[in-house]
Amino acid sequence: MESERRKILEMLSNGTISVDEAERLLKVLLESPDSMTVDGPNASGSFKPKYLRVLVEPAAGNRHGERVNVRVPLNLIRAGLKWASFIPEHTQVKLGKAFREKGISADLSKLSPEDLEDLIVNLNDLEVEVEGEEIIKVFCE
Amino acid sequence: MIPWWLKIKIPRADREPFSLYLPLILVWLLLIIIMLILLPFLLLLSLLFWFKWYGRLAIFFFPLLISVLWQLKGLHIDIENRNGQIYLSFI
Numbered sequence: 001m002e003s004e005r006r007k008i009l010e011m012l013s014n015g016t017i018s019v020d021e022a023e024r025l026l027k028v029l030l031e032s033p034d035s036m037t038v039d040g041p042n043a044s045g046s047f048k049p050k051y052l053r054v055l056v057e058p059a060a061g062n063r064h065g066e067r068v069n070v071r072v073p074l075n076l077i078r079a080g081l082k083w084a085s086f087i088p089e090h091t092q093v094k095l096g097k098a099f100r101e102k103g104i105s106a107d108l109s110k111l112s113p114e115d116l117e118d119l120i121v122n123l124n125d126l127e128v129e130v131e132g133e134e135i136i137k138v139f140c141e
Numbered sequence: 142m143i144p145w146w147l148k149i150k151i152p153r154a155d156r157e158p159f160s161l162y163l164p165l166i167l168v169w170l171l172l173i174i175i176m177l178i179l180l181p182f183l184l185l186l187s188l189l190f191w192f193k194w195y196g197r198l199a200i201f202f203f204p205l206l207i208s209v210l211w212q213l214k215g216l217h218i219d220i221e222n223r224n225g226q227i228y229l230s231f232i
Contacts, residue, residue: 051215064223071217079208086201088194 024141049124049140057135065134081116144214150228
């Protein structure tokens with residue numbers, strides 16, 4: 001574990017990874033020392049994120065920007081998505097139509113519990129970074 | 142696990158925000174009492190309107206609500222702008 005921690009710190013000092021990435025890797029290392037490899041948390045395939053994180057920070061020079069730090073447990077999303085099965089049929093039709101108008105081919109009426117589980121599992125690989133007046137980061141940890 | 146504490150921060154002018162820990166056990170107890178009172182009505186509603194979508198929703202309402210509340214632990218919301226700050230953390 002000590003060598004892996006050192007490796008992460010070396011990668012940080014070399015500039016291979018950012019401070020945020022180093023922080024996440026160290027966190028994973030502390031939580032599950034046996035499953036961690038020096039190649040990163042996803043390399044072993046056993047990295048199971050618990051939270052969806054949304055960070056918004058003002059970009060350099062933007063003093064009045066908004067700061068957002070939201071951490072949502074993935075299990076909460078999982079539990080919340082179960083409510084989707086109770087959307088009345090006529091509303092599902094309306095939603096499907098609205099999705100199609102936006103160019104999204106999603107049919108909520110055909111959404112099964114397995115699809116929802118796939119959605120959550122695939123969130124694991126989510127990592128979005130948007131830079132402008134504000135830096136927006138969305139990732140799982 | 143179910144969260145037992147809700148930490149909120151109350152912003153103060155020119156000073157560090159004031160942190161407040163609210164014991165959620167009081168909320169859960171109150172919620173259980175309300176749920177027990179509502180349970181017979183929900184079951185009746187479910188039986189009467191089983192073939193409507195809300196009839197089925199009624200019978201699954203409490204289990205689904207509990208499953209969401211159960212997973213609240215770890216939810217952390219911290220939003221700060223020039224007008225103020227909102228801080229909520231379920232512990």
